[in-house]
Structures are given as C-alpha cells and as structure tokens.
Amino acid sequence: MKTLKLVKQNTKIEFLKIRKFTTILSVFLCASAFISFLFFNLNFGIDFKGGTLIEVKSSSIIEIAKVRSSLSVLDLGDLQIQNFGSEKNILVRVENQISSSKSSSALDELRSFGEIQRVEVVGPKISSELIQKGITAIIMAVSLMLFYIWIRFEWQFSLGAIIALIHDVLITIGIFSFFQIEFNLSIIAALLTIIGYSMNDTVVVYDRIRENLRKYKKLDLYSLINSSINQTLSRTVLTSLTTLIALFSLYLLGGEVIKGFTLAMIIGVFIGTYSSTFIASQLLLYLGVKRDWTKNNNI
C-alpha cells in the first residue's frame, strides 16, 4: 500500500542553525505584541467591558444607517452597529449601562428591522470579575502544567516550556490587539486551549530529547536537540494538520458565533507549532541540561 509521506523519514534539517534568526523573530514578535497592546489595547467584548449586545436577523438586507437613526432618539450613548456574518444580520453594541425600560424600547425599535436573535447584558460588577477570573485561570493552568513538567522532567525543561508558553500567549494576544479582533470570554477559553496544545507539542519534542539524552551520552547537545526535532517532525506536522483541518471546518461552517474562538485557535496552532519546534527546543541549548541520566529512573 502506498502512503503519503509529507515529511520524509530521516530528515536532517538544521533547525538550530537559524536560531539567531528565530530568536530575533520571536523577540521582535513579542515586543510588537506588547507595544500593540500598549497602544491599541484589546478590543474587549461586553463580557469584559460591560454593556449590551443585541443581534438582529432579517430576511432582507438591513441598512445600518436606518438602524442608527431609529435608535438615536433613545439617547443610548455610544453605539456600535455592524453586520454580522451577512448583510442580513446586524450586531448592535451599547457601551453604557442602560435602564431596563430603555433597553426594552431599544428592542422594540430593533424588532421592526428583523427578529431578535440574542441579547446579552453584562453589568460592570461581573465584567471586572470575569477579567480577574480569566487571568486567574490562565495563571493557574500554566503553573499546574509547569509543576507537572518539573516533576516529570528537569527544571530546565520546565523553564523552557514556560518561556515558550508566555511567548505563544503574548503573540496571540498581540494579534488580537493589532487587528482589533473582539476579545471576549471564549477567547480566554481559546487561549487556555492553545496553552494546552502548545504544551502538548513541546512535551512531545522534550520527551524525545530526554530519551536521546539517555541514549546518546556523548553526543553534543546541539546535534542531539536537532535530531530530536527531526525525529518528531513528521508527527508535529501531521498533528498540526489534522487539528487545522478540524479547526478550519469549524471556522468556515461552524457559524458566526464561534468564529472568533476558532480564529484564536488557528492562530494558536501555528504559533504553538512554531514555538515548540524553534523556541522551546533551542532554549534547552542555553539553559543547559543534565547529561548524566543514569541515576534518574523516570520514564
């Protein structure tokens, strides 16, 4: 039986040869992400900012200008009206906290344009709590994973993994900031999944490095890491591809509501794959790892 091999057996790509370039690239990306965050901040959704969101669906094209003028009499403050998925759907965002009577008259106005699909109202108390919860969740997930890696491997691996994770999260947030893609609660979920995915990728490479460290006691670290990446390359490519197949299917067919979530995941898979191949592994080179594994009986 003939099978497709995207990555040839026994590749000998010198991944670490371009380590200067990838280091500069990563530092540049992280710095840009940080600067973008400072200048543009994130386009927080109502989960984190508070406010009201209303989606309206019609069987014909909705004219945004008309919606705006019909809502303007209600004096709702800052309004954001945009198409959602198609020109027949609109999304109305009201930034201010509005009274229940005002929101019900806004809904009445909007009903003349089409069917109300969803209404979300988040008060300021909740939005600040959600931010806090989101940050706690990320910090907790990262620390637990590091603890696990530290127990299963050595501290150098743990440190290398955390730097790679921060790298991934930072760049993903930077992309959301730069392109002003809406950042809401589901993006936090996506970030955590990215963390999980990237860690998964990193662990597979690290695992092979550790195995080779035991096997080839005399081989220099540079070649050892390089051949470990090569040995896991086929797997890295295949898994990233199947994950991307699933994610693109979701992105294109899964509906508007989870587009942001899937987009974050797609970005994350690319960055995660890049970081475990180029960043996490080369970090071990700088951090230095224990070469004598004879006394360690871990799997």
Add this chain to the structure above:
Amino acid sequence: MLYFSNSKILFLLIICVFGFFLALPNFSKINIPFLPSQTINLGLDLRGGSYLLLEVDTDSINKDRSQSLVEDIRVSLRENKIKYIGLRSLESGAEVRIQDSLKIKDAEELIRDLNNGTSGNIFNTQKADEFSITTSDNLLQVILNDSSLKEKYRLAVLQSIEIIRRRIDGLGVTEPSIQRQGNNRILLEVPGLDDPQRLKDLLGQTAKLNFRMVDVSVSAGEAKRTKVPSRSEIISDTDGIQYLVMKKILVSGERLVDAQASFDGTTNSPIVNFRFDTVGGKYFAKATSGNVGKPFAIVLDNQVISAPIIRSPILGGSGQIEGGFSVEEANNLAILLRAGALPAPLEILEEKTIGPGLGQDSIESGKLATIVGLIGVLLFISISYGRFGIYANFALILNVIMIVGLLSLLQATLTLPGIAGIVLTIGMAVDSNVIIFERIRDEYANGKSPFSAVESGYSKSLGTILDANVTTLIASLVLFFLGTGPVKGFAVTLSVGIITSVFTAFVITRLIISIWLLKNKPTELSF
C-alpha cells in the same frame, strides 16, 4: 504490549458496546427497553432561552434589620421608661445615648434581650448571636455580627429562590433551573422563553404590598409645602400623583392567600382579585368598617397602585384592585402577589438571551462542521497511514461515539463551544495514534521485524502520550472549575474527549493491530 487475554478483549468489547448504546438515544428516537434513554442536555445557547445572574441586595438586608432594630430599641426603652437621645440606625446596627447613667446597664440588658426574635423578623437567628453591644460613656452601639448577617443573607437567598420559582411557575414555562451561586447570587436559566422582558419585570420588583389609610387631614401638596406629619409619608403612584399616606400598615401582603387577574364586571377593565387569610380578613374587615367613606391606599414597593374610597365594610376577606392596568400588568401583579414578596431587591448582574432560531442555526452549523471536520481528518489519516490509518480511523469514530455516550451518561450540558471542543478533539485525538505510528515507522526502518516494531512502537510512545495529554487535561480542568456557562461546556467536552481519545487510540487500535498481526503474520509493514 501486544498480547490481549480473551477476558480483556471481552471487557474492552463490552466498554465499546456500552458506549455505543449510551450514545444511541442521541441519534435515533427508538426506545429500547432496559437501555439508557438519556440524551445530551443542550445548553441555553443551543436550545434558546434566558440566562440571568441575579444578586440579592445585601445592603438592603442590613438596612432593613438596622431600622427594625431602631424600632425595637425605641419600643423597649419607652416601655421601661428609660430616657434616651440620638437613637439612629448605623450601616449595620444602631446606636443610642442613654441619659441616665445609672440605667445604662439596664438598657444594655434590655437591648440584649432583643436578640430573642422579639422583632418578629423571620431572619432572626439564635439568641446572643445576632449582635454585639459596645458601651463607651453613655453611648451604646449595637453592631450586627458578621456571622448573623451571613446567615440572614443565606436565608434571604434561599427564600428568594423559592419566590423566584413561584413567580416563574406563574409564567408557565418549563424546566427553569434556579441555583444559588456564591454567597448572595442566584443563577437562573429559563429555556425557551420568548420574552425575557416579562421575566425581568417579574424579578425587578420585591412586591411588598400593604394596605394603609390615606391621611386626609391635609393634602399631599400642602404637606409638602409646610410639614409632613410624622405619622405619614408622601408616596406617589405610577403617574406621579402624590398621596399623603399613613405609615401605619392596616394589612400587609403576607396575609394574602390568593390573587387572580380578572375583569371588572361593569367597566370590563383588567383588575386583580385577592383574598386574605382569616387573620388578614379580620384586620381588613375591622379597618374598613371603621373608615367608610375615607380613602385607603394600596401600596406596592413604595408606590401607590390605587387609592379607592371605602364604600362599605369589606367583611368577606377578599377584594379587588383596580389600578388602570393592562391585561399583562394585571396578570403580572397577580403572579407577584401569589408568589409573595422578596426579602430584598434583586439586581440583574448579567443577562444572556438566545432566540430559538439562533440556537437551531448553531446546532445545524455545529453538526455540519463536525461531520466535515471528521471526514477531512479520516481521509487525511487514511492516505497517510494506509491500513493502520484505517484502524486509527475506526478508533476515531469510536472516540466520537464514546464522547457522545459519556456526555449523555454524565448528563453534561452541550454548548456551542462544547461542539467546538468535540471538533477540536477530533483533530487532536489522532495525535496519540500519530505518535505511535511514527514510532513504529522509526522502529521498522531501524530493521526490527513488523511484530517487534509495533510492540516497541507502542511501549515507547506510552510516556509521551501520557505527558502530552496530562498537560492538555490540566488546561481543560482549570477551564472547567473556573469557567461558567458555555465555556464550562467546552471544558467538559474537551476533558471527556482527551480521556476517550487516549483510550481509543492507545488501547483499541493496539487491540485491532495485534489481532491483525497475529492472524496474518506479515513479513513486512507497508508504511
């Protein structure tokens, strides 16, 4: 690694068949007796409905108790002829200055006795626990204890839940879920509700109803200009008309046993008929007999809803409220009165309402994305690994079935991000098989026989697979414990998916491959 005893094979087979039957009700409507019939719960974002996060206003509970404490102290000190000044309520408590320094001890004793539920306040907890008294000079400060306040909040939340349940039952919706969250919050989920505004109207009122006399000694306008008599207060109605109403309550809403919306026989306008219990009926009869020809006010949440003249004594214990209502307003008021008053106002912190149309669209697109994603991955794996790929694909399909089965068994809630979790698992589940197959390729390329290449491929991948999946599981468990609503749904499917995918990839494909190896004894592996 490749040897499976017969009993082990049987056991694995049973697990797979069990998973299949657990998942079955989700795909077919046929009910087979003795087999599970539970399907996955759909979250509100898929079935449509309203999600409300409410907070019981604890400040108002503090305030209420502080004020009643002031009243209790006033009555008690007066009865015992102890002179005092500066009696006032604090943020959570009260203070008073006793003029006669010899009586300070007595006063303290009297106030301490108030602990004993003398206020008739249903929230009163055990004696000696409710507050502490500090004395400095002649100033007595009564401070409500944190623990007693917490207990009050807890009871208020429980009572609110009961009243919310009764109010929602009045709306005639099915399966509302009302849960306590944290100290003073209530999470309300009502599936399939067309108009959340009505729900919010019902929750937005505490619905404290009482009947009082209108003070006719002076007009409201006059009183406002000059001086409001201490026994009365000014309360306006929905149209802003002001009334001077006595503070004394004739009968309160707690005495109501029934309220029904109806139509007035002559004017045909919507009204609410109500009926008191025996005691309330007696109070009402006494009050109306003594005040024929005078107006009384029906006050709901500090708003006059009507102020009719008493034409004749009302002895039967029932009456009607005409407040110029619309049909819906009359209906709502009847529901509110039947359900009873909330112990404290509720604040809506968060609201999410999803229309049934959007939910259905999400289900359809979620299904489509899952099927297309699955087919894409299946094709890709088949062309990458040939025969072994087909085994992996079998495991992958089994994996999806087991996820559905487990979610049904756990009665977990499937949300839209949850569907995303399943699709993501499909993409990531093959990872374990990919790791194993790549290993087998390596081992085979290094010159091992097919059998031992497979054997060592599996055993060498185990550690990697565990490490890789434990880390992902950590992330999804954190999401599960810290997330709410849809995000929690995502965490559930992802966690379940990780566990089932390791099982199907590592155990089931190994079983199939070992059966194939033992049966065919291939001399070479085509990879």
